[in-house]
Amino acid sequence: MATRLNHWLWNEMEIWDLHCHLSGVPGNTPEARLDKLLEYADRFGVARLCVYMGMEWAYDPSPEKLRDDNDQVLRALKHRPDRVLGFVYLNPKHIEASLHELDRCVRDGPMVGVKLWVAQRCNTPELDPIIARATELKAVIFQHTWLKITGNLPGESTPMDLAELAARHPKAALICGHSGGDWERGLRAIRPCQNVYADLAGGDPTAGLTEMAVRELGAERVIYGSDIGGRSFASQLAKVYGAEIPQKTKALILGANLKRLLQPILKDKGIKA
Amino acid sequence: MRPGLFTRRRFLGLASAASGAAVLRCETVSAPRHARTASALVDVNVSLSQWPLRRLALSNTTGLVAKLRGNNVISAWAGTFDGLLHKDLAGVNARLTHECQRNGRGVLRPFGSINPMLPDWEEELRRCADEHRMPGIRLHPNYHGYSLSDPNFARLLKLAAERRLIVQLALVMEDERMMHPLLQARPVDTAPLAGLVKQMPSLRLVLLNALRTLRAKPLLDLIAAGNVFVEISMLEGIGGVGNLLQQVPSTRVLFGSHAPLFYFESSLFKLRESPLSDEQMRNIRAANARTLAAAFQRRTML
Numbered sequence: 001m002a003t004r005l006n007h008w009l010w011n012e013m014e015i016w017d018l019h020c021h022l023s024g025v026p027g028n029t030p031e032a033r034l035d036k037l038l039e040y041a042d043r044f045g046v047a048r049l050c051v052y053m054g055m056e057w058a059y060d061p062s063p064e065k066l067r068d069d070n071d072q073v074l075r076a077l078k079h080r081p082d083r084v085l086g087f088v089y090l091n092p093k094h095i096e097a098s099l100h101e102l103d104r105c106v107r108d109g110p111m112v113g114v115k116l117w118v119a120q121r122c123n124t125p126e127l128d129p130i131i132a133r134a135t136e137l138k139a140v141i142f143q144h145t146w147l148k149i150t151g152n153l154p155g156e157s158t159p160m161d162l163a164e165l166a167a168r169h170p171k172a173a174l175i176c177g178h179s180g181g182d183w184e185r186g187l188r189a190i191r192p193c194q195n196v197y198a199d200l201a202g203g204d205p206t207a208g209l210t211e212m213a214v215r216e217l218g219a220e221r222v223i224y225g226s227d228i229g230g231r232s233f234a235s236q237l238a239k240v241y242g243a244e245i246p247q248k249t250k251a252l253i254l255g256a257n258l259k260r261l262l263q264p265i266l267k268d269k270g271i272k273a
Numbered sequence: 274m275r276p277g278l279f280t281r282r283r284f285l286g287l288a289s290a291a292s293g294a295a296v297l298r299c300e301t302v303s304a305p306r307h308a309r310t311a312s313a314l315v316d317v318n319v320s321l322s323q324w325p326l327r328r329l330a331l332s333n334t335t336g337l338v339a340k341l342r343g344n345n346v347i348s349a350w351a352g353t354f355d356g357l358l359h360k361d362l363a364g365v366n367a368r369l370t371h372e373c374q375r376n377g378r379g380v381l382r383p384f385g386s387i388n389p390m391l392p393d394w395e396e397e398l399r400r401c402a403d404e405h406r407m408p409g410i411r412l413h414p415n416y417h418g419y420s421l422s423d424p425n426f427a428r429l430l431k432l433a434a435e436r437r438l439i440v441q442l443a444l445v446m447e448d449e450r451m452m453h454p455l456l457q458a459r460p461v462d463t464a465p466l467a468g469l470v471k472q473m474p475s476l477r478l479v480l481l482n483a484l485r486t487l488r489a490k491p492l493l494d495l496i497a498a499g500n501v502f503v504e505i506s507m508l509e510g511i512g513g514v515g516n517l518l519q520q521v522p523s524t525r526v527l528f529g530s531h532a533p534l535f536y537f538e539s540s541l542f543k544l545r546e547s548p549l550s551d552e553q554m555r556n557i558r559a560a561n562a563r564t565l566a567a568a569f570q571r572r573t574m575l
Contacts, residue, residue: 203448205539206536208330234540234545
């Protein structure tokens with residue numbers, strides 16, 4: 001039974017990882033770090049990595065730092081375009097620079113998504129031009145979120161902030177990073193927003209996360225990601241493989257949902273998937 | 274050929290062994306047969322009963338044991354979530370022992386909870402060793418409200434070592450950032466521990482859920498202080514086990530899943546993520562735990 005199901009899983013899909021970084025990985029260049037990431041990815045059969053942010057991070061990056069970070073991801077993309085998809089890292093505190101980076105890396109470049117981290121909470125109106133422009137370009141938008149009982153960073157978004165943003169931009173494809181960290185609250189916060197997807201990456205492999213996400217959002221709104229190199233493929237893939245959900249649902253989460261979400265922009269760019 | 278074709282197939286084979294379907298398939302495989310295979314595992318970090326804040330899919334012992342057996346676990350060292358907050362630990366430990374015997378199918382080994390802040394805790398320790406014949410005990414200082422500099426903790430270690438009990442010390446149970454607001458148990462501060470361990474050469478100490486907060490020099494100092502072991506359930510980072518083994522000898526690393534609070538597959542897949550030598554794999558999967566447990570077996574034969 002298991003063999004037959006997994007044969008189906010293999011034939012019908014590839015594993016795509018929504019959430020990968022060049023930080024926390026050995027190597028002095030983006031190319032070397034990507035090669036190392038792919039070595040580990042190959043041990044689990046992960047076919048595609050969505051990569052964003054540079055080799056060293058800043059909470060509130062300057063326009064110059066943004067450009068440097070994005071250049072590093074562009075180098076990784078150029079190195080292995082068959083295995084990597086890129087998201088452009090933006091900072092809503094620098095709107096003009098961010099819109100410029102969006103055009104440079106997505107409109108005129110090979111990237112397919114936007115990454116927003118902790119510079120500014122995402123419910124603020126400063127984000128609106130970024131979201132509008134990204135949506136125009138058919139780019140998906142990944143917003144880091146966390147609900148920390150120990151206290152969020154000043155500019156760190158919550159899933160509730162993202163729900164506000166989603167309501168203002170119903171046509172945007174938004175991804176709730178880490179499912180809010182405290183996922184039992186985070187998943188509830190994004191539940192009514194049909195244009196918000198849950199990223200499973202980056203928290204502990206706590207049993208029940210994936211089952212609740214599927215139950216409350218529907219299988220089509222749940223996406224596997226790892227948050228490597230800070231996390232491991234092992235702990236994050238276990239959230240899907242270990243979950244008490246049907247094999248068909250696992251296939252959606254491990255690759256099919258992300259592929260479907262990215263399909264419009266991949267098609268525009270002529271990227272075969 | 275698509276990227277990763279060969280490895281993906283192999284991985285899916287591994288994953289199928291970790292899936293619910295595989296659990297059903299492996300239900301008929303007996304523990305002794307597992308024991309003969311090189312892929313046998315000893316899981317030193319599982320818990321029975323109910324996690325206080327969430328219903329877990331494998332919180333029933335039968336389901337947990339089926340999952341463990343389905344993944345070639347021949348022995349699992351089981352504490353109980355009841356040990357975190359219950360004050361009647363005598364009852365908790367008796368139930369744990371009974372549950373391991375009744376539903377453990379020869380896999381579960383009970384590790385009783387001791388709280389050295391409770392009156393007459395020494396009697397609890399005696400019962401764990403003499404009546405329940407447990408191989409060891411499990412401590413939760415952050416849930417029981419004491420620091421490792423407390424004199425009662427030192428006394429507990431000493432008495433446990435005298436009784437040849439393995440001492441498991443859980444540094445944390447879950448990510449401190451997402452704890453319940455009314456139940457925030459900060460990670461245990463291990464600073465006093467190396468000094469204590471040095472004074473007790475016969476102590477065998479297993480740190481559970483340690484590698485989130487215990488790293489670098491404090492970890493190395495503890496490993497060097499005596500018979501101190503760590504398990505991998507909260508080890509993170511790309512190639513985590515391989516990275517750990519660059520600092521810590523493989524003879525001090527154990528397989529622990531933290532199931533059912535964590536998905537069991539997490540630790541299982543960590544053994545796949547890092548390229549490990551046969552010896553390293555053998556040590557982590559079962560050999561180290563067997564060596565540790567051997568002292569207990571000698572005790573029970575006395």
